[in-house]
Amino acid sequence: MAEASHKPVPLLKDELDIVIPTIRNLDFLEMWRPFFQPYHLIIVQDGDPNKVIKVPEGFDYELYNRNDINRILGPKASCISFKDSACRCFGYMVSKKKYIYTIDDDCFVAKDPSGKDINALEQHIKNLLTPSTPHFFNTLYDPYREGADFVRGYPFSLREGAPTAVSHGLWLNIPDYDAPTQLVKPRERNTRYVDAVLTIPKGTLFPMCGMNLAFDRELIGPAMYFGLMGDGQPIGRYDDMWAGWCIKVISDHLGLGVKTGLPYIWHSKASNPFVNLKKEYKGIFWQEEIIPFFQSATLSKDSTSVQQCYIELSKQVKEKLGPIDPYFTNLADAMVTWIEAWDELNTPSEAKSSKSANGVAAK
């Protein structure tokens, strides 16, 4: 059953963290209460660390502001963006769970065509717990969904599928457009509910949006780095795109699957297109070189872990994208720092000490 449900069973209750980057009080959680309350939240506070972020009563959470990030990571905190929602990836790093769901604080519960509230998290979990089909396209979409299967001509040897690393959800109402499209089509709204989940085929890149995204930390976590954006950086709004290109190349290399489609959330407010244009404009022309780079990137057989893949990719970024702008040299270095920090917080021997070094663990 891929349909929305009013009575969510808290699947993976103790194995999943919800990561939310924010600069404001988290009133939006009220609407998500029936679905999120059983889970642990990791809130990454961006901007002024002295501001107090209010979290509605009854949620189980830990909150990190910039001071916490600096204290926990020391000099390696340089790899975590500031004044940009890219800071959310710090939450991925400090989580001790197998799965992550991340959502923006301007995203609300959407309704399916029958008028039922969509339990986005439940659908993401279903997406992650069923295999993907990256090696051959199934024309009836997700073959593991109830009432569906593989169609005639689908090779039987591929029907076990591949482990799913990432589940990319979509948005009703405000579509995730770039600044030029926002400017040209200020009134366009996404009202179409496409009742499908599909695997992005191997070798194909896609624009991954961080608004409504779930992934398996154990399978792909160390590649889910949102790059250098915001304060002191020449671009913004490419944090999730960067992560999307990297996770796709690495998932393809490691034989993992990436799904997109259901679930939808309700994206309430378009961000300012003029501000966005300023953040994006370098990315808009850089991506014309970045995407061919990722499309042709190959990793060596020796890279068998996500970390090894990511380090190898960082070297290729430095070599091939460095000539575009010094930014990419810095980014390649930050990719290495990110992996070092990830391993520091996530290796078993370090786990205890890092846990005690954690920030505000409130309830």
Added chain:
Amino acid sequence: MAEASHKPVPLLKDELDIVIPTIRNLDFLEMWRPFFQPYHLIIVQDGDPNKVIKVPEGFDYELYNRNDINRILGPKASCISFKDSACRCFGYMVSKKKYIYTIDDDCFVAKDPSGKDINALEQHIKNLLTPSTPHFFNTLYDPYREGADFVRGYPFSLREGAPTAVSHGLWLNIPDYDAPTQLVKPRERNTRYVDAVLTIPKGTLFPMCGMNLAFDRELIGPAMYFGLMGDGQPIGRYDDMWAGWCIKVISDHLGLGVKTGLPYIWHSKASNPFVNLKKEYKGIFWQEEIIPFFQSATLSKDSTSVQQCYIELSKQVKEKLGPIDPYFTNLADAMVTWIEAWDELNTPSEAKSSKSANGVAAK
């Protein structure tokens, strides 16, 4: 507007032929009358040529039986299958139009979720007349549809898309399952209407079903050969699959797009799974080698026309698949014969004489 409509405008009225393979009276056309009557039909009669096929009044059609095929193609008629719906590709060859829509005679008009009859042909035409996006995945599906666009992060240089060669439509009610799946799930029905059209990315193969299929003859016609199936052949039910693998490899090579999704037709009756198993069983294990062959097939830069690509592919089939079974050597030869016959009927100087040699051109 990609939605179904009750008042179809006969788009491409003089540029599209509807090809129907059949062994029985075409009563199913009654239901399609509002949508098909403005168009010309090419009926390919399979089986006993002495049987008279009744076509409902008021349709404009030409009909070819086996005697006609033998007379028109002479010894080259060997490339056209007998006692198998693969014979339909003869209709693609004798058409003089730019576009083809082919449909099975057990397919009826489906309804969209609002209860409206779906004009499948109109949607196929829209799919063919708008570009495809084979080089990068758009997460909101077809960006050329009204109310949709390219999402943030989609490279601007790719937004013109690629010409669309093929539009693959789907089926409500009886899904297109292979015999083993039919046997295991005899009661499974497809009731899910997925409101999307999407491009199969470059480098990805898919199982193309011939039940509800449209294509641009000028762009891809000579590759739309349905192979050797049925009478005297060791397999059946792989005719459309074979064509699908070939057209996808060639479309990828030539920079053309292949779409799948809308429109749906209502597939009324499951074929007999025991009969199907007999037809399919060799294909089921052969495809485990055929698909890797097509996945790794590359064509030389010198092959710039569909015909050149197809001849090059036939040589690779002979060399790489021939060792599996003598069938593939015959098939490779038939691929060459098909191209020779195609060119004979479709080169301008030959067009007149072939036209006068046509079969029963009734109205």
